[in-house]
Amino acid sequence: MAEIGKSSLRRSKPSYIYSIIGVAIVLLIMGIMGWFFLNFRQVGNSLKEDIRISAYLRTMNKDTINQIQQYITAQPWAKNVTYINKESAKEIWNKENNEDWSKILDYNPLPESIDFYARNEYVDKDSLQKISARLMAAYKDQITDITYPQTLVTTLNEKSRVYGVAFLVISVLLGIIVIISIDNTIRLAMFSNRFLIKTMQMVGATRNFIAKPMDLRAVVNGLISALIAIAILFGLIQWAESWIPQLKAIRDIKLNLVLFGGMILVGVGISVFSTHRSVMKYLKMKLDDLY
Known part of the structure; x- marks a missing residue:
């Protein structure tokens, strides 16, 4: 009987290799999709935080300008607050429009301004309107106007919502497919061990005694599969960042670690x-039903 158990054990070992590889492939697909989803969010947030908001000033002394600049800097929604004088405004206009209007005009009509960028969670129509109203109320005699590309803000938010829902639906479907695929892969591996499980039960081993080493083996196999998938995914990320340097700029190490941790947990x-579940199933089956 012991020889039968050893023979069954030897036959079962190769199935673990295919199980590990199969689970690793499924986890890799899940990881790639997760990485795309995280980078989609990061790209969207980066685009939002690249929208410049300009608060145009009346001619005033430097102390008042500094006061307004410090006020905006202290707000939780503001970042990269910069004072733009008339000469800087001219340089920015010429750069953005690729021409020099000084050949036509002999004076600088552009006003001074304080430019800043809003954090991504505040870049929507309602929030920016509230920010503009608050600034105008606080400095109505010093600020003449507040401008930002309203159409771009609306478009970004609409597309972010649409693509976000699409990615969420795809992620849910992929998650279900991943779970079913891994489950089927493990069940197929355990199917080849069904006689070993039944043999151990027939010689008097308890259910916990039989299940415990196999559960521990499942932990090791799952961890190996996850590490293989993570290593390949990490290599793919490095390759993608070498081809598209902008991806490196928006890389979030914490989110990547969360993704890798999720792959290990899954x-x-x-x-x-x-x-x-498979072990318990075969323990409850009759010997004749295993054939």
Whole structure:
């Protein structure tokens, strides 16, 4: 009987290799999709925070300008607050329009301004209107107008919502597919071990005694699969960032670590769940039903 158990164990070992590879491939697909989703959010937030808001000033002394600049800097919605004098405004206009209007005009009609960028969570129509109203109320005699590309703000938010919902739906569907695929892969691996499980039960081993080493093996296999998938995904990320340098600029290490941690939890969690369920299933079956 012991020889039968050893023979079954030797036959079962190769199935773990295919199980590990299969789970690793599924986790890699999940990781790639997760990375795309995280970068989509980061790109959207980066685009929002690139929208310049200009508060145009009346001619005034430097102390008042500094006071307004410090007030805006202290607000939670503002970042990169900069005072733009008339000469700087001219340089920016010439750069953005690729021409020099000084050949036509002999004076500078552009006003001074304080330019700043809003944090991404405040870049929407309602929030920017509230920010503009607040600034105008606080400095109605010093600020003549507040401008920003309203159409661009509206378009960015609309497209972010549409693409966000689309990515969410795809992510949910992919998550279901990942869970089912890993579950089927583990169940197929355990199917090849069904006689080993039944043999151990027939010689008097308890359910916990049989299930425990297989559950531990499932933890190890799930961890190996996740590490393989993470290593390949990390290599793909490095390759993508070498081809598209902008991806490196928006990289968020914390979010990547969360993604890698999620891959480990999914790989280990589903492996253990599917393995334990399969073991219990075969323990409850009659020997004749295993054929």
